[in-house]
Amino acid sequence: MARPTSFDRDAAIETAMQELWRHGYEASSVKKISELLGITRSSYYNAFGTREELFKLALAAYGAQSPDRVLCGDLLERPILVLLTAMFRQVCAVRAADPEARGCLFINSLCELGGEQSELGQLLVDSFISGAERLEELLDIAVRNGELPGDTDTHAKALCIQNLLIGLNTQSKAVHDEDELWLVARTMLEGLGLYRE
Amino acid sequence: MARPTSFDRDAAIETAMQELWRHGYEASSVKKISELLGITRSSYYNAFGTREELFKLALAAYGAQSPDRVLCGDLLERPILVLLTAMFRQVCAVRAADPEARGCLFINSLCELGGEQSELGQLLVDSFISGAERLEELLDIAVRNGELPGDTDTHAKALCIQNLLIGLNTQSKAVHDEDELWLVARTMLEGLGLYRE
DNA sequence: GGTATTTTATACATAAGTGAACAAAATATT
DNA sequence: AATATTTTGTTCACTTATGTATAAAATACC
Numbered sequence: 135m136a137r138p139t140s141f142d143r144d145a146a147i148e149t150a151m152q153e154l155w156r157h158g159y160e161a162s163s164v165k166k167i168s169e170l171l172g173i174t175r176s177s178y179y180n181a182f183g184t185r186e187e188l189f190k191l192a193l194a195a196y197g198a199q200s201p202d203r204v205l206c207g208d209l210l211e212r213p214i215l216v217l218l219t220a221m222f223r224q225v226c227a228v229r230a231a232d233p234e235a236r237g238c239l240f241i242n243s244l245c246e247l248g249g250e251q252s253e254l255g256q257l258l259v260d261s262f263i264s265g266a267e268r269l270e271e272l273l274d275i276a277v278r279n280g281e282l283p284g285d286t287d288t289h290a291k292a293l294c295i296q297n298l299l300i301g302l303n304t305q306s307k308a309v310h311d312e313d314e315l316w317l318v319a320r321t322m323l324e325g326l327g328l329y330r331e
Numbered sequence: 332m333a334r335p336t337s338f339d340r341d342a343a344i345e346t347a348m349q350e351l352w353r354h355g356y357e358a359s360s361v362k363k364i365s366e367l368l369g370i371t372r373s374s375y376y377n378a379f380g381t382r383e384e385l386f387k388l389a390l391a392a393y394g395a396q397s398p399d400r401v402l403c404g405d406l407l408e409r410p411i412l413v414l415l416t417a418m419f420r421q422v423c424a425v426r427a428a429d430p431e432a433r434g435c436l437f438i439n440s441l442c443e444l445g446g447e448q449s450e451l452g453q454l455l456v457d458s459f460i461s462g463a464e465r466l467e468e469l470l471d472i473a474v475r476n477g478e479l480p481g482d483t484d485t486h487a488k489a490l491c492i493q494n495l496l497i498g499l500n501t502q503s504k505a506v507h508d509e510d511e512l513w514l515v516a517r518t519m520l521e522g523l524g525l526y527r528e
Numbered sequence: 529g530g531t532a533t534t535t536t537a538t539a540c541a542t543a544a545g546t547g548a549a550c551a552a553a554a555t556a557t558t
Numbered sequence: 559a560a561t562a563t564t565t566t567g568t569t570c571a572c573t574t575a576t577g578t579a580t581a582a583a584a585t586a587c588c
Contacts, residue, residue, distance in 0.1 A: 301495065
């Protein structure tokens with residue numbers, strides 16, 4: 135019962151996400167994104183509200199295609215550590231294959247905004263903590279499944295996995311060779327006793 | 332034979348560095364920094380040239396006080412791995428103690444600008460690569476000194492150390508407890524066979 | 529003291545960026 | 559077809575930001 139939008143909302147979010155991924159939050163002004171989308175700022179504000187709102191939508195869109203999304207799923211067929219190892223291999227492949235070396239949008243944003251005492255900064259920090267807790271749960275399951283020794287410090291290992299993810303994604307901005315990235319990931323996973331073929 | 336500057340140049344660079352550390356490169360406009368320093372943009376341009384130039388000066392000032400500066404020194408009294416372990420402990424302490432959770436200026440900048448094909452982005456990427464090579468040299472010395480087995484893959488371990496540094500510094504934006512950070516560092520170093528008391 | 533030299537202040541011009549207001553356009557529903 | 563509803567286009571008012579140009583101020587040197 136109203137005028138329809140002249141553009142594809144989901145496609146616009148996707149385009150905006152790619153730009154945020156490329157240049158970060160602060161560099162992605164309403165003006166720039168509007169011009170990129172071929173819409174007026176008027177339409178931007180109307181469709182998405184503030185810059186923060188669109189950023190949150192972009193983060194969600196990113197999450198749906200991120201190589202570490204597998205960790206959020208509920209149904210895990212394969213053993214957890216096999217899945218984890220495969221995920222890291224995927225991360226290395228995807229990051230090395232990006233000609234723009236953008237790393238990970240989430241981690242980039244945490245780095246850019248995590249220190250600020252803004253709503254977005256807090257949101258990113260909270261998501262990071264949730265991610266670590268989720269990983270710890272997965273490792274606890276792995277212990278119960280006999281994939282890991284009973285005395286495994288799953289809390290420490292969960293933080294280490296997060297640490298490795300951060301490092302690989304950021305490092306991929308300087309190291310573009312998949313084998314080099316994988317060398318790091320494999321060495322670290324082996325050192326943590328988490329590597330599984 | 333000329334009018335002297337009304338401000339302390341080194342102090343100004345230090346103040347600018349702190350601000351760049353806090354909010355990143357793009358957020359630190361000439362206007363903001365000038366107002367923060369209590370000088371006019373005119374003086375800014377005259378004293379430092381472009382924003383890039385001041386940023387490079389700030390990077391140098393940061394490097395001189397960074398917890399990982401020990402890796403650049405030539406004279407190493409203690410065994411290298413003891414020094415390395417101590418450095419990581421220092422990184423954890425310093426990052427946890429920062430009430431603003433700014434992480435590491437260098438790594439923040441690599442994350443923000445590393446992907447862009449700008450002069451600064453390339454400079455940061457190059458510095459990162461140099462850092463990895465320097466670490467590899469140190470590990471090679473450690474092998475020769477008998478601190479590490481002869482078959483150690485120093486290339487892999489050097490990249491892993493860089494990875495760990497990136498992860499800890501960025502993670503410190505979300506994890507403010509020194510013990511938690513150290514837990515990650517120690518677990519990783521032990522896993523890599525690099526931990527020494 | 530006069531002069532050369534550099535810093536600082538001020539102004540100018542221009543572009544980018546934000547946010548709101550309001551009218552015009554488009555469409556689904558009645 | 560009229561209307562309610564939402565999107566879109568346009569304008570306004572304002573701040574931020576960059577870069578330059580030019581004049582005024584302050585000092586060192588002769």
